[in-house]
Amino acid sequence: MSEGDSPVFTSDDNSSLLWSACVDRLAQEIPEQQFNTWIRPLAATVAEDASKVTLQVANRFKMDWIRAQYAARITATLESLMGRAVALELALAPREAPVRTTPMARTVQDQVLSELPDVAAPAEPAQASGPRSRLNPALTFATLVEGSANRMARAAAMHVAGSLGQLYNPLFIYGGVGLGKTHLVHAIGNQLLADKPQAKVLYIHAEQFVSDVVKSYQRKTFDEFKQRYHSLDLLLIDDVQFFANKERTQEEFFNAFEALLARKSHIVLTSDTYPKGLADIHERLVSRFDSGLTVAIEPPELEMRVAILINKAAAENAVMPEEVAFFVAKNVRSNVRELEGALRKILAYSRFNQKEISIQLARDALKDLLSIQNRQISVENIQKTVADYYKIKVADMYSKKRPASIARPRQIAMFLAKELTQKSLPEIGELFGGRDHTTVLHAVRKIAAERQTVSELNQQLHVLEQTLKG
Numbered sequence: 001m002s003e004g005d006s007p008v009f010t011s012d013d014n015s016s017l018l019w020s021a022c023v024d025r026l027a028q029e030i031p032e033q034q035f036n037t038w039i040r041p042l043a044a045t046v047a048e049d050a051s052k053v054t055l056q057v058a059n060r061f062k063m064d065w066i067r068a069q070y071a072a073r074i075t076a077t078l079e080s081l082m083g084r085a086v087a088l089e090l091a092l093a094p095r096e097a098p099v100r101t102t103p104m105a106r107t108v109q110d111q112v113l114s115e116l117p118d119v120a121a122p123a124e125p126a127q128a129s130g131p132r133s134r135l136n137p138a139l140t141f142a143t144l145v146e147g148s149a150n151r152m153a154r155a156a157a158m159h160v161a162g163s164l165g166q167l168y169n170p171l172f173i174y175g176g177v178g179l180g181k182t183h184l185v186h187a188i189g190n191q192l193l194a195d196k197p198q199a200k201v202l203y204i205h206a207e208q209f210v211s212d213v214v215k216s217y218q219r220k221t222f223d224e225f226k227q228r229y230h231s232l233d234l235l236l237i238d239d240v241q242f243f244a245n246k247e248r249t250q251e252e253f254f255n256a257f258e259a260l261l262a263r264k265s266h267i268v269l270t271s272d273t274y275p276k277g278l279a280d281i282h283e284r285l286v287s288r289f290d291s292g293l294t295v296a297i298e299p300p301e302l303e304m305r306v307a308i309l310i311n312k313a314a315a316e317n318a319v320m321p322e323e324v325a326f327f328v329a330k331n332v333r334s335n336v337r338e339l340e341g342a343l344r345k346i347l348a349y350s351r352f353n354q355k356e357i358s359i360q361l362a363r364d365a366l367k368d369l370l371s372i373q374n375r376q377i378s379v380e381n382i383q384k385t386v387a388d389y390y391k392i393k394v395a396d397m398y399s400k401k402r403p404a405s406i407a408r409p410r411q412i413a414m415f416l417a418k419e420l421t422q423k424s425l426p427e428i429g430e431l432f433g434g435r436d437h438t439t440v441l442h443a444v445r446k447i448a449a450e451r452q453t454v455s456e457l458n459q460q461l462h463v464l465e466q467t468l469k470g
């Protein structure tokens with residue numbers, strides 16, 4: 001436990017909250033990609049007195065990796081939350097049972113392809129993993145709240161589900177983390193299978209595709225691999241930025257891509273950035289990605305965040321009064337996953353304390369989160385973050401250099417300084433190498449106007465804002 005930390009939980013607290021608080025804290029400390037890959041999928045069982053936390057891990061490879069890379073940090077976080085020792089145990093998760101709840105789930109279960117074990121997992125007979133749905137039946141168009149942030153992406157997705165292999169092929173959906181990309185691609189698959197139960201659909205995360213390529217390479221089973229991927233009607237592939245620097249994977253994906261388009265199958269891809277913004281991916285693949293329709297999902301606007309909170313609370317059989325939803329939505333702005341996290345905390349807090357949901361209760365439940373939000377953002381921090389992002393020197397923020405590669409990030413930093421700090425235009429000008437306040441005003445107006453029309457800029461600003469707000 002680090003010095004100065006005071007325990008956040010007592011053993012009387014609802015022990016399941018402990019893991020969710022631990023995950024929230026790790027999300028702030030561990031780089032996003034690593035967090036999403038290794039920490040987010042973990043399921044935890046917490047002993048009643050919170051003296052032990054058992055994490056369920058999908059396979060032995062992941063278990064070894066988590067033990068080596070993250071176990072110490074997870075333990076330290078748990079102990080700092082509890083203010084006393086917490087034992088951490090890693091256990092292999094039981095294989096998931098087939099989903100057999102609704103007719104819809106059965107259809108999906110029967111149609112989608114099976115998941116293969118991870119590349120570094122101990123060799124198991126292929127059939128040992130058994131058929132397993134790769135589509136989550138809960139992620140449908142019906143449960144996806146519509147707003148101006150996702151209207152175009154949603155309309156394109158519905159079109160694809162309704163007329164496969166025709167327009168918008170491939171459909172490339174990009175946006176920041178937790179904005180609903182995965183939800184949307186599952187919705188396409190679920191809709192297609194509801195309409196055409198015979199369709200061959202596969203949802204796969206790009207990392208799993210990488211594993212599949214490596215495994216077929218090791219086992220020399222490329223024919224099976226091709227058979228599996230090249231015969232689909234719809235391939236939904238999530239987070240293709242994970243293909244960066246994976247030469248062999250990119251080649252195999254390119255082959256699959258060509259084969260699928262040739263047979264008029266549909267491909268839907270998601271990524272955290274637009275195709276040309278992808279790093280370390282071959283140009284020929286990038287140009288394929290961009291050859292259909294590319295649509296962005298933006299961060300949800302206030303009214304959409306309110307609607308999401310009210311809908312999700314209702315799905316949990318809870319009533320969230322509108323004024324509370326507005327309070328939460330005003331304070332949790334970055335993405336839907338964070339909104340869900342906030343809602344979970346409020347619901348748990350309300351159930352645990354047996355109190356109705358009110359603004360005061362939300363304030364108490366979100367104490368940690370709100371204090372982080374109120375953290376001061378400095379102009380220096382903005383300059384450093386923007387310089388890192390655009391790979392220029394921090395010194396160029398104050399320099400007189402004018403090439404566009406430097407002047408533009410500088411203008412972006414000025415815009416963010418105005419947006420995220422209380423500083424006046426002259427004060428900002430001073431902090432940018434003694435520039436006149438009219439220069440700052442020009443930059444602020446220019447970036448604000450462009451943001452409305454250039455979605456790539458908007459996307460970059462969103463990433464920067466998220467990074468700065470923590």
Ligand SMILES: Nc1ncnc2c1ncn2[C@@H]1O[C@H](COP(=O)(O)OP(=O)(O)OP(=O)(O)O)[C@@H](O)[C@H]1O
Nearest residue numbers: 143144145176177178179180181182183184336337
């Ligand atoms: N418009 C929406 N309506 C309802 N729920 C939503 C909406 N957008 C996102 N969500 C929910 O928010 C959570 C995060 O969404 P999702 O996993 O699809 O994000 P993502 O963009 O794929 O994120 P990442 O890039 O981190 O994978 C999910 O539980 C999803 O169901």
